[in-house]
Amino acid sequence: MSDTPSKTFPKRIFSGIQPSGGLTLGNYLGAIKRFVTAQDEGIETIYCLVDLHAITVWQDPAKLRHATRELAAGYLAAGIDPARSILFNQSQVPAHAELAWIFNCVARMGWLRRMTQFKDKAGKHAEEASVGLFAYPNLMAADILVYFATHVPVGEDQKQHLELARDIAIKFNHDFGVDFFPVVEPVIEGAATRVMSLRDGTKKMSKSDPSDQSRINLTDDADAIAQKIRKARTDPEPLPETIEGLEGRAEARNLVNIYAALADVTPGQVLSAHGGKGFGTFKPALAELAVEKLSPLNAEMRRLMQDPAEIDRLLGQGADRAHAIAQPILEQTLDIVGMIRSRGAGSGSGR
Ligand code: AMP
Ligand code: TRP
Numbered sequence: 001m002s003d004t005p006s007k008t009f010p011k012r013i014f015s016g017i018q019p020s021g022g023l024t025l026g027n028y029l030g031a032i033k034r035f036v037t038a039q040d041e042g043i044e045t046i047y048c049l050v051d052l053h054a055i056t057v058w059q060d061p062a063k064l065r066h067a068t069r070e071l072a073a074g075y076l077a078a079g080i081d082p083a084r085s086i087l088f089n090q091s092q093v094p095a096h097a098e099l100a101w102i103f104n105c106v107a108r109m110g111w112l113r114r115m116t117q118f119k120d121k122a123g124k125h126a127e128e129a130s131v132g133l134f135a136y137p138n139l140m141a142a143d144i145l146v147y148f149a150t151h152v153p154v155g156e157d158q159k160q161h162l163e164l165a166r167d168i169a170i171k172f173n174h175d176f177g178v179d180f181f182p183v184v185e186p187v188i189e190g191a192a193t194r195v196m197s198l199r200d201g202t203k204k205m206s207k208s209d210p211s212d213q214s215r216i217n218l219t220d221d222a223d224a225i226a227q228k229i230r231k232a233r234t235d236p237e238p239l240p241e242t243i244e245g246l247e248g249r250a251e252a253r254n255l256v257n258i259y260a261a262l263a264d265v266t267p268g269q270v271l272s273a274h275g276g277k278g279f280g281t282f283k284p285a286l287a288e289l290a291v292e293k294l295s296p297l298n299a300e301m302r303r304l305m306q307d308p309a310e311i312d313r314l315l316g317q318g319a320d321r322a323h324a325i326a327q328p329i330l331e332q333t334l335d336i337v338g339m340i341r342s343r344g345a346g347s348g349s350g351r
Contacts, residue, residue: 009182013038014149016090016140018046019068020059025216025294028078029192029261030155036079038153046147046322047080049089049315053140056133057121069311070301074218076314077300086325088318090143095326098133099142102333106172111164117157127194141165145181146326153187156194157204162186176336192261198232199238202248211272219302220296226287229255234279241275242270255279259286262293 017023017031039045049071054064061241068089080087089097089204107297112118113138122129133140145168154161169181197203197214205215216225234251246267248254254266259274259282260267274282304311335341 005020007182009148009150009181011043011151012149013043013045013151013153013187014048014144014147015046015153016050016053016080016143017071018052018054019064019071019089020054021067021207021250023071023074023218024195024205024207024316025218025258026155026192026195027207027288028074028294028297029190029195031153032075032078032080033192033261034153034187034190035085038151039080039085041051043151046083046325047087048099048143048322049075049087050140050143051089052093053090053136056130056136065332069308070305071221072311072315073301074297076304076311077297080153082314082318086318086321087314090324092316092319093146093268093322093326095146095323095330096139096142099146099333100139100184102337103138103141103168103172104135104179105174106168107141107221109166112137114160115164116119116160116306122166126243137164138168141168144184145169146329147322148182149184149328150182150252151185151187156188159186159188178336182330190258190261191267195252195258195261198228198254200233201252201254216290216294218294218298222291222299225290225294229283229287229290232283234283238278239271239275239282241271243271243333244270252279255282255286259289262286262289272278286293 043348051068061199075087088341112134118134144165169183173180184270195205197205199214200213213228216228256267256270260270
């Protein structure tokens with residue numbers, strides 16, 4: 001039997017973001033903005049607020065609830081339309097956690113030990129890390145495969161996790177002699193798959209960076225955005241005319257990429273327009289663009305957050321739709337594995 005499933009799956013996009021703190025410009029450009037594009041292209045899109053992933057490190061319960069609603073507001077403000085995309089929080093669809101258990105029994109210890117995100121997050125304290133943090137990629141594989149999703153738009157940092165999801169699908173299909181799960185395609189494209197810190201061009205912009213100056217938060221107001229860009233670390237040279245000229249200039253490259261992603265142009269086009277200018281000219285242009293693009297989003301997020309009950313209602317509706325897709329796939333999986341499914345009349349396969 002070939003390891004590549006021969007079954008063809010309709011194109012279905014799935015992605016997720018953790019509600020563990022505020023959203024950054026990195027999340028917006030590397031993920032949410034691209035989620036909206038996929039939705040607007042008319043592809044079937046499922047977007048998840050992965051609250052079960054968030055608790056792999058400690059979360060204060062009240063803050064987690066707030067961050068989940070704020071993340072939902074971020075998706076909606078950016079243009080995710082709950083009528084066209086399925087938008088929900090992971091814990092309301094129990095099939096994710098159930099399939100993750102099956103995958104805990106498919107994935108190997110050695111596969112997970114190689115995950116760089118675990119090594120980064122657990123650091124020197126791996127013995128004190130939660131078991132959930134270690135098994136995190138198995139739950140992520142379950143998120144995707146419980147919908148037979150075929151394409152997963154993410155930032156560069158998630159590439160290794162998606163390779164693991166592919167390995168899990170292949171091993172499951174192989175071990176049980178079935179052609180069941182699709183082998184997912186990571187979609188890592190565009191100028192902003194890795195937005196870097198404004199203080200250090202070698203580090204990813206992250207909501208967990210201790211320095212708030214290192215990132216633009218989607219909740220920052222116009223003054224804060226402009227001030228952070230003005231203070232962003234750069235070198236004294238003017239911008240080059242070509243991409244090759246950005247070699248060895250991580251901070252300059254980052255600002256050019258951010259500009260390109262915000263303006264929906266290529267980094268080459270940014271350099272054609274701004275090459276030769278110093279940062280004294282380029283930074284104000286970038287700040288103006290960032291404020292123009294992010295301010296409406298910020299205002300809409302704040303408006304939506306005034307009605308948390310409405311956000312919860314939308315998430316509940318999304319969860320119902322997600323459950324309707326996920327539950328039958330979970331049932332089939334459990335049947336393949338050899339679990340008796342006899343609740344309700346005649347639901348077993350009789351194998
Ligand atoms: P997280 O906030 O870690 O749950 O990430 C959610 C999504 O945002 C994932 O697709 C990440 O790859 C993406 N992402 C997070 N930080 C960045 C960044 N600095 N640049 C580009 N994408 C990012
Ligand atoms: N691990 C992802 C992150 O931190 C979030 C995530 C969880 C995800 N499940 C997913 C992304 C499924 C894509 C598909 O960025």
